[in-house]
Amino acid sequence: MTTIEELYTLYLQHSTVSTDTRKLPKDCLFFALKGANFDGNKYALSALEAGAAYAVIDDCTLADKDDRLLLVPDVLYALQQLARHHRHQLKTPVIAITGTNGKTTTKELTASVLAQGYQLLFTEGNLNNHIGVPLTLLRLTQKHQLALIEMGASKPGDIAELCAIAEPNYGLITNIGQAHLEGFGSIEGVRKTKGELYDYVRTHGGVLFVHAEDTTLLQMSEGVQRVLYGTDKLHQPSTKSTPLVQGEVKAVEHQLFLSFSWTCPSLSLPEQEVTTHLVGAYNLPNALAAITIGLFFDIPVKKISEALRAYTPSNSRSQFILSDRGNRIIADAYNANPSSMKKAIENFLSILPLGTPRTLILGDMNELGTASEDAHRQLLEMLRNEAMKHPLEFLLCGPKWQALLGSEPNIFPSVSELKDYLTAHPLNDTLILLKGSNSIHLSELLPLL
Secondary structure, eight states: OOOHHHHHHHHHHSOOEESOTTSOOTTOEEEOOBOSSOBGGGGHHHHHHTTOSEEEEOOGGGTTSOTTEEEOSOHHHHHHHHHHHHHHHHOOOEEEEEOSSSHHHHHHHHHHHHTTTSOEEEOOTTOOSTTHHHHHHTTOOTTOSEEEEEOOOSSTTHHHHHHHHHOOSEEEEOOOOSOOHHHHOSHHHHHHHHHHHHHHHHHTTOEEEEETTOHHHHHHTTTSEEEEEESSOOOSOOBTTBOOEEEEEOOOTTOOEEEEEEEOGGGTOOOEEEEEEEEOGGGHHHHHHHHHHHHHTTOOHHHHHHHHHHOOOOTTSSEEEEOTTSOEEEEEOSOOOHHHHHHHHHHHHHSSOTTSOEEEEEEOOOSOGGGHHHHHHHHHHHHHHHHTTSOEEEEEESHHHHHHHTTOTTEESSHHHHHHHHHHSOOOSOEEEEEOOGGGOGGGGGGGO
């Protein structure tokens, strides 16, 4: 069997890691991961033939077929322990971000800010699970001064597992809401699992960044050194070691993008004004979190504001698109749960001018377990109430909407049927919100809009 120490010696010589033979850099270490429907061990020899320096396997029947096959008890565990060992050697400070809504946007904003003063490693895309986190850590080099790691969870224990690998010195939970209830079982399950980040930081004497208007997060973070941020004039004590960032949304005529002011009274900062490329006032706490972390790590105020102004969202996350048809599209179709749906719709309906033709294209909210039908029914009631007050059309897509409403008009079982409808009934000069779980693939509609 190959030990982690032996594996690390080889990693130092071949520091590129891959788990996919379709994207195999030359001289990399290939980890033959297994899943419900695949077994990477079957591709280990072909990975070597394609240029991998070594292949890490856990199928003992292959061990004698090539000297470059490295046998371990469990490939996934070996990947995770290698990442943890590497993190130990470099001792790079690690900031971990999790939460129900906004964690990827917060991570991206924070990365933009911290990059103004540090060589920063941060999670790319959505590599935030038990595989993505170790792969990110294995990209750490001596040049990196900070690491910003996003952590996702779909069941109890997930965040604790990721903390054991990444060993964060700093932690931030954006919020706690109804998501992945199929795995968590209840909102309390979500709270406990996300709170595993606070538990780790508390035990290891780290620092938390906490939204001071979130009473749940305030209670959960008691007894830990914390840095607070929020939108109201808060009454929590503030010192230079724990700067309190305050901000508020600025009312702008025909407002589409988030515009806000912020300050830090404990540092006697003059008020700063920022207009972002983010759609939705609900992104203000995400921006304030990035500011708070930036100040904590001594990024100059001017550079913080410049970084927030320059950040442009992508990948259907609070993304604004102006189409050739004259449509103004808010693409927010990477994730959906009851709380994020409600905030997105409220923001969509608040955008001026109010007489603008509007169409909501909403996909299923997945992974809600037994709460799914009730959550979709409550959202439908909200839509019907709003349609009575505004000129509003809504198109609902996915098997959960169909199960709830049957064959009513404007209900589509899949994106394919909705594509056909939009081809026959094109939208022009319309304000459109595209929101749903990523697995519904609403982003495929963008070429038709």
